[in-house]
Amino acid sequence: METLLVSTGLVAVAEIGDKTQLLAIVLATRFRRPIPIILGILVATLANHALAATAGFFLAQFLSGAWFRYAIALGFIAMAVWALVPDKMDDEEGVKARDGASVFLTTVVAFFLVEIGDKTQVATAALAARFHSIALVAAGTTLGMMLANAPAVYLGEAATRVIPLRVIRIAAAVVFLLLGLWALAEAAGLF
Numbered sequence: 001m002e003t004l005l006v007s008t009g010l011v012a013v014a015e016i017g018d019k020t021q022l023l024a025i026v027l028a029t030r031f032r033r034p035i036p037i038i039l040g041i042l043v044a045t046l047a048n049h050a051l052a053a054t055a056g057f058f059l060a061q062f063l064s065g066a067w068f069r070y071a072i073a074l075g076f077i078a079m080a081v082w083a084l085v086p087d088k089m090d091d092e093e094g095v096k097a098r099d100g101a102s103v104f105l106t107t108v109v110a111f112f113l114v115e116i117g118d119k120t121q122v123a124t125a126a127l128a129a130r131f132h133s134i135a136l137v138a139a140g141t142t143l144g145m146m147l148a149n150a151p152a153v154y155l156g157e158a159a160t161r162v163i164p165l166r167v168i169r170i171a172a173a174v175v176f177l178l179l180g181l182w183a184l185a186e187a188a189g190l191f
Contacts, residue, residue: 003131007140008147010127010179011120013171015148020114024152027110031103034153038146040107041153045145046138048115049124053138056125060132069187075126076180080173082119120145123176130183 015021027037060072115121120141128137185191 003127003133003136004140004143006131006179007124007127007137008144010123010175011141011144012147013144013175014120014123015145018118018120018148020111020118020120020145021149021152023110023114024149027103027107028153031106033103036102036104037107037153038150040104041111041149042142042146044108044111044115045142048112048121049141049145050134050138052121052124053128053134053141056128056137057132057134059125060129066187069183072126072129073180073183073187075122076176076183080176080180082176084170084173130179 024037024041028034031037063071124137124141127141128134131137182191
């Protein structure tokens with residue numbers, strides 16, 4: 001249960017103000033069809049995070065030892081710094097739908113591609129390496145993405161005005177930093 005809750009909470013906080021949340025807002029304002037957009041986000045996130053969790057899980061199986069645990073811990077600390085950097089969505093990220101493309105398919109493709117290399121994908125791989133669970137991590141990080149993005153689809157730009165993005169980025173950075181410090185302490189044998 002800890003794995004699911006940590007994965008959900010971490011990604012839900014980290015996702016606020018992220019480029020994929022901005023993409024959700026753009027798609028919602030462009031198409032004004034929330035259900036296919038939300039379903040597209042769900043499918044893309046499940047696929048992307050299942051792959052990331054699988055990669056993290058198997059990397060942890062092949063790369064063991066104290067140095068790998070330190071690398072995971074330092075990865076979380078690096079994500080804390082990364083969380084403080086605002087995301088900007090480029091025009092060339094494939095948001096525009098082509099003639100005949102459905103809103104659902106456009107959302108699946110756009111979200112899957114935009115999520116590649118994103119901090120939530122990297123966090124998913126690190127969480128799977130840390131907790132040794134593909135299913136719980138992928139489910140938790142997907143749930144976290146949905147908790148952050150579904151309201152963005154329905155509320156549009158107003159969702160990002162509720163809490164200043166700077167505060168959200170700082171909160172995400174603190175969570176990543178605490179996880180990194182916790183993993184460092186475990187690697188050093190303090191727990």
